[in-house]
Amino acid sequence: MALFRxxxxxxxxxxxxxxxxxxxxxxxxxxxxVSVDAGSPVSPEIADRxxxxxTRIHPALTWRASPAPSTGPGGIxxxxxxxxxxxxxxxxxxxxxxxxxxxxxxxxxxxxLTLIAGADDEARxxxxxxxxxxxxxxDWRFFPAIPADxxxxxxxxxxxxxxxxxxxxxxxxxxxxxxxxMEAGVYxxxxxxxxxxxxxxxxxxxVMLALGEDDCVRWISRVTPLSEKPLDPLPPTSMPAxxxxxxxxxxxxxxTVQARIRLTGIVEIAVRHPLHRRDxxxxxxxxxxxxxxxxxxxxxxxxxxxxxxxxxxxxxLDDLLGDNGALLARQTMGGQRILxxxxxxxxxxxxxxxxxxxxxxxxxxxxxxxxEPNWDTVNQLIxxxxxxxxx
Numbered sequence: 001m002a003l004f005r006x007x008x009x010x011x012x013x014x015x016x017x018x019x020x021x022x023x024x025x026x027x028x029x030x031x032x033x034v035s036v037d038a039g040s041p042v043s044p045e046i047a048d049r050x051x052x053x054x055t056r057i058h059p060a061l062t063w064r065a066s067p068a069p070s071t072g073p074g075g076i077x078x079x080x081x082x083x084x085x086x087x088x089x090x091x092x093x094x095x096x097x098x099x100x101x102x103x104x105x106x107x108x109x110x111x112x113l114t115l116i117a118g119a120d121d122e123a124r125x126x127x128x129x130x131x132x133x134x135x136x137x138x139d140w141r142f143f144p145a146i147p148a149d150x151x152x153x154x155x156x157x158x159x160x161x162x163x164x165x166x167x168x169x170x171x172x173x174x175x176x177x178x179x180x181x182m183e184a185g186v187y188x189x190x191x192x193x194x195x196x197x198x199x200x201x202x203x204x205x206x207v208m209l210a211l212g213e214d215d216c217v218r219w220i221s222r223v224t225p226l227s228e229k230p231l232d233p234l235p236p237t238s239m240p241a242x243x244x245x246x247x248x249x250x251x252x253x254x255x256t257v258q259a260r261i262r263l264t265g266i267v268e269i270a271v272r273h274p275l276h277r278r279d280x281x282x283x284x285x286x287x288x289x290x291x292x293x294x295x296x297x298x299x300x301x302x303x304x305x306x307x308x309x310x311x312x313x314x315x316x317l318d319d320l321l322g323d324n325g326a327l328l329a330r331q332t333m334g335g336q337r338i339l340x341x342x343x344x345x346x347x348x349x350x351x352x353x354x355x356x357x358x359x360x361x362x363x364x365x366x367x368x369x370x371x372e373p374n375w376d377t378v379n380q381l382i383x384x385x386x387x388x389x390x391x
Contacts, residue, residue: 166188180274184203
C-alpha cells in the first residue's frame with residue numbers, strides 16, 4: 001500500500017527557477033559561446049542575467065562557462081557521471097559505457113556550463129535537478145559540479161603574474177582518521193616564489209582538476225601547499241585511483257551490525273559505507289519497503305528458501321530503478337526485511353516500483369514514501385555503524 005502521492009518537487013520555488021532558467025537559455029547561450037571562444041569574460045549584462053537566474057535556483061550556487069572538457073580521466077568521477085557508484089557491477093559498467101559510446105556519436109560539444117555548489121549539499125541537489133532538466137543542445141554540455149579535468153594538469157596556471165607549468169606538480173595524501181577523509185599536499189618547485197595565498201590557490205586548483213568538485217567534497221578534508229617535495233611524491237593524475245584505494249579502507253561497500261533484542265531476536269542493520277550525500281544527489285524521495293518472509297532460523301533471520309528469494313527480489317527492484325534510485329540501507333528482524341531506498345522524485349519511476357513491490361510472494365508487502373532531501377532515515381540507521389567503527 002502506497003502512502004505517498006508524487007509531488008512535482010521538494011521545493012516548488014526551485015522547480016520554477018529551474019524551468020525559468022531553461023526557458024530563457026536561448027537568449028544567453030550565444031553570447032556565452034562567443035566569450036568562451038574569445039577567452040574573455042562575458043559582458044556584465046549577460047553575466048548578471050545568468051547569475052540572477054542561477055541564484056534563484058539556490059543562493060549558494062555559482063556558475064562558469066568554459067570549453068567542454070575532453071574525455072575524462074577514467075577515475076571515480078567518471079563512474080558518477082554514468083549514474084553508477086565506484087563499486088558498480090562490471091557487467092553493468094560495460095553496458096553503460098556502451099550506451100555512452102552510442103550516445104556520443106557525432107561532433108562533441110564545444111562548450112560547457114557548470115553550476116558550482118561547493119560544500120553545500122542542498123545546492124548540489126538543486127544543481128543536479130538543473131542538469132537533468134537541461135534541453136538537448138549539441139554545442140553545450142551541462143555539469144552540476146566541476147568535473148575532473150586531467151588535461152588541465154598539463155597546462156599553464158597563471159597567478160600573481162607567475163606562469164606555472166602544472167606538469168611539475170606532485171602531491172601527497174594522508175589519511176584523516178577522525179573524519180574518514182584525506183589531507184592533500186601539493187608541491188610545485190615555484191612555491192617558494194609565491195605568496196601564501198597564491199600557493200593555496202594553486203594547490204586547490206590542482207586538487208580540483210585531479211578529482212573534480214564532488215570527490216573533493218567527499219574525500220578531501222584539507223588542501224595544503226608544500227614548500228618541499230614529498231618523500232613519496234605522486235602525480236596529480238593518480239589521485240582518483242589512490243583516493244579510491246584509501247576509501248576502501250574506510251569500509252567500502254556494505255557494513256553490517258547485529259544486536260540481540262529480547263523476544264524479537266537478532267536485529268541486523270546493513271548500510272552502504274562510506275556513504276556520502278554526493279553519491280546520489282538526485283535521490284531525495286525516501287521509499288521504505290517492508291517484506292515479510294516465511295522461512296527463518298532460531299534468531300528470526302531469513303533461512304532458505306526465503307533468504308535467496310529476498311536477494312533475488314531486491315536485485316530485481318535494483319534493476320527496475322537503474323540510475324533513478326538506490327538501496328542505501330536494510331534492516332532485518334522478527335521475520336521482516338525493511339529496505340530503505342532513495343529515488344529521484346522527478347523520474348516518474350515510483351508507480352512502477354510500487355507495483356513491482358506488490359509482487360512479493362511471501363506475504364503482504366508495504367511501501368511508505370516521503371520526500372527526505374537530507375536523508376534523515378538513513379542517517380539515523382548509520383549511527384550504530386559509526387559507533388562500531390569508532391567514528
